[in-house]
Amino acid sequence: xxxSAGSVDRxxxxxxxxxxxxxxxxxxxxxxxxxxxxxxxxxxxxxxxxVKDKVRFCSTCYNISETDPCAICTDPNRKSDTICVVEEAxxxxxxxxxxxxxxxxxxxxxxxxxxxxxxxxxxHITELIHRIxxxxxxxxxxxxxxxxxxxxxxxxSKLIAPLGPxxxxxxxxxxxxxxxxxxxxxxxxxxxxxxxxx
Amino acid sequence: xxxSAGSVDRxxxxxxxxxxxxxxxxxxxxxxxxxxxxxxxxxxxxxxxxVKDKVRFCSTCYNISETDPCAICTDPNRKSDTICVVEEAxxxxxxxxxxxxxxxxxxxxxxxxxxxxxxxxxxHITELIHRIxxxxxxxxxxxxxxxxxxxxxxxxSKLIAPLGPxxxxxxxxxxxxxxxxxxxxxxxxxxxxxxxxx
Numbered sequence: 283x284x285x286s287a288g289s290v291d292r293x294x295x296x297x298x299x300x301x302x303x304x305x306x307x308x309x310x311x312x313x314x315x316x317x318x319x320x321x322x323x324x325x326x327x328x329x330x331x332x333v334k335d336k337v338r339f340c341s342t343c344y345n346i347s348e349t350d351p352c353a354i355c356t357d358p359n360r361k362s363d364t365i366c367v368v369e370e371a372x373x374x375x376x377x378x379x380x381x382x383x384x385x386x387x388x389x390x391x392x393x394x395x396x397x398x399x400x401x402x403x404x405x406h407i408t409e410l411i412h413r414i415x416x417x418x419x420x421x422x423x424x425x426x427x428x429x430x431x432x433x434x435x436x437x438x439s440k441l442i443a444p445l446g447p448x449x450x451x452x453x454x455x456x457x458x459x460x461x462x463x464x465x466x467x468x469x470x471x472x473x474x475x476x477x478x479x480x
Numbered sequence: 481x482x483x484s485a486g487s488v489d490r491x492x493x494x495x496x497x498x499x500x501x502x503x504x505x506x507x508x509x510x511x512x513x514x515x516x517x518x519x520x521x522x523x524x525x526x527x528x529x530x531v532k533d534k535v536r537f538c539s540t541c542y543n544i545s546e547t548d549p550c551a552i553c554t555d556p557n558r559k560s561d562t563i564c565v566v567e568e569a570x571x572x573x574x575x576x577x578x579x580x581x582x583x584x585x586x587x588x589x590x591x592x593x594x595x596x597x598x599x600x601x602x603x604h605i606t607e608l609i610h611r612i613x614x615x616x617x618x619x620x621x622x623x624x625x626x627x628x629x630x631x632x633x634x635x636x637s638k639l640i641a642p643l644g645p646x647x648x649x650x651x652x653x654x655x656x657x658x659x660x661x662x663x664x665x666x667x668x669x670x671x672x673x674x675x676x677x678x
Contacts, residue, residue, distance in 0.1 A: 289530045290544060296524050301512055302505065312531075313570050314499055316544060320532045326494050327525040332487045333510075334518050346488060346514060372511050 290316065342413070344389040344406045346371045360384045363419040367410060367438065369393050369426060377424060385422070388413065393425055393434040402437065411441065420448045427454045427472075488514065540611070542587040542604045544569045558582045561617040565608060565636065567591050567624060575622060583620070586611065591623055591632040600635065609639065618646045625652045625670075 290312055298308035315323050339345070340352035347353065354360065354374075364385040368374045374387040390405040414421070421442050425431035439449045455473035456465055465473070488510055496506035513521050537543070538550035545551065552558065552572075562583040566572045572585040588603040612619070619640050623629035637647045653671035654663055663671070 288546065289527060289534055293524075293527045293531050296527055300509055302508070307500065309570055309573070310500070311498055313544075313568065315528060316531060316535060316569075323528055323532050326491075327528040329487060329491045329494055330513060330521055330525040330528075333491050333514060334521050336487055337514060346511075348486065370511065371514075372507055375507070 339389075343374075343387050344371075344391060344409065345374050345387055354378070354386060357384075360386055362386060363417055364422060365410070365413060365418060365420075366422040366424050368424050369431065369434070373424065373426075390425070390434070393430045394437055395430050405434075407438070407441070410438075411445070414442065414445050414447060416446075418447045420450060422450050422452065424452045427452075537587075541585050542569075542589060542607065543572050543585055552576070552584060555582075558584055560584060561615055562620065563608070563611060563616060563618075564620040564622050566622050567629065567632070571622065571624075588623070588632070591628045592635055593628050603632075605636070605639070608636075609643070612640065612643050612645060614644075616645045618648060620648050620650065622650045625650075 293312045293315070294305070294308045296308075297303055297311050298305045300308070303311070315326070336348045337346050338348070338350055340347045340350055340355055342351045342355045345352050345354060349356075361384065365388050366374070366377060366383075366385045367388045367390060368377065369390050369392060371389050374389055377383060377387070388406070388410045390407065390410070392400055392405055394400060394402065394405070410421075421438075423435040423438055425434045425438075435451055439451070442449050453476050454469070455476050456462065456469060462470075491510045491513070492503070492506045494506075495501055495509050496503045498506070501509070513524070534546045535544050536546070536548055538545045538548055538553055540549045540553045543550050543552060547554075559582065563586050564572070564575060564581075564583045565586045565588060566575065567588050567590060569587050572587055575581060575585070586604070586608045588605065588608070590598055590603055592598060592600065592603070619636075621633040621636055623632045623636075633649055637649070640647050651674050652667070653674050654660065654667060660668075
């Protein structure tokens with residue numbers, strides 16, 4: 283594309299492999315980086331080097347962390363009787379923003395997806411089972427509310443229930459601030475199914 | 481957001497300042513980078529370092545290049561009597577993909593935009609004027625077909641016309657493959673104004 287500058291071409295190629303970034307966005311990003319002051323652009327280079335260098339996965343919960351075990355697993359202010367199971371570290375980060383929800387997490391590293399060849403052995407499921415001791419009273423399954431996430435939740439609940447802890451699933455229903463009129467029928471059905479007395 | 485990993489937070493912050501990338505996309509990109517094999521992620525770090533290191537602006541046409549003058553300015557197979565004026569290096573790259581269009585370029589580095597405080601002195605306009613010698617027969621103004629691009633084109637044409645070369649403007653009309661029914665009225669007007677005998 284830019285035969286006059288091989289490295290720019292390679293940067294565009296690299297960026298266009300990012301999720302959700304097409305060739306045109308990649309070119310726009312590359313040009314943006316080119317126009318940035320050198321120190322600001324090199325900051326990104328250094329940050330990438332730093333995260334790849336420092337960031338590890340916690341050997342207990344498989345969340346990302348610069349320490350092992352991670353700050354969440356060693357936090358004495360979190361309930362140790364509840365483990366919230368999520369697909370990815372991003373999901374744990376999203377749930378952790380809810381101030382009232384101070385629990386420990388377990389990151390599966392994906393969801394069951396037979397079509398993509400992802401089975402139970404590809405996720406941190408055995409490690410989750412090993413974490414379930416006598417003190418664990420509840421496992422909250424917070425996989426995504428889509429087909430694969432629900433299948434993963436179902437699989438986990440069957441596996442965990444016999445071990446003792448209560449297995450719960452996050453509620454599916456209408457998002458706060460949304461419009462009933464625009465909701466799809468599956469969401470409406472879930473909202474009706476999950477209705478609670480007021 | 482990810483209090484357990486400071487460097488990830490800083491990476492997300494950096495990425496969210498990119499054009500068209502919000503906080504959520506930035507987080508998704510950061511996690512994608514985290515999950516990549518180390519060598520692939522470090523390739524990006526190296527590429528950024530490399531482009532900031534190597535890529536310069538050609539002192540003739542102000543296009544990006546690893547050499548000065550750039551490969552386009554020194555290409556003997558390009559017409560030296562025609563200069564195509566564009567706003568940004570990306571625009572030159574887009575036009576250069578048209579195989580039948582082998583000309584030299586001049587990158588202004590932006591467009592006139594009084595609201596943003598960008599005047600003629602902020603663009604490479606004086607440098608363009610200096611390039612216009614006896615051998616230059618045509619200046620094609622290929623700034624964007626929007627208000628600021630048109631104003632820039634108008635300004636340049638007034639400035640260049642007295643110097644001798646023919647000043648032309650790329651055609652505004654209906655994009656190939658589009659639907660007349662959905663075109664806006666300004667585009668339709670331009671398409672009618674620019675009608676040609678067949």
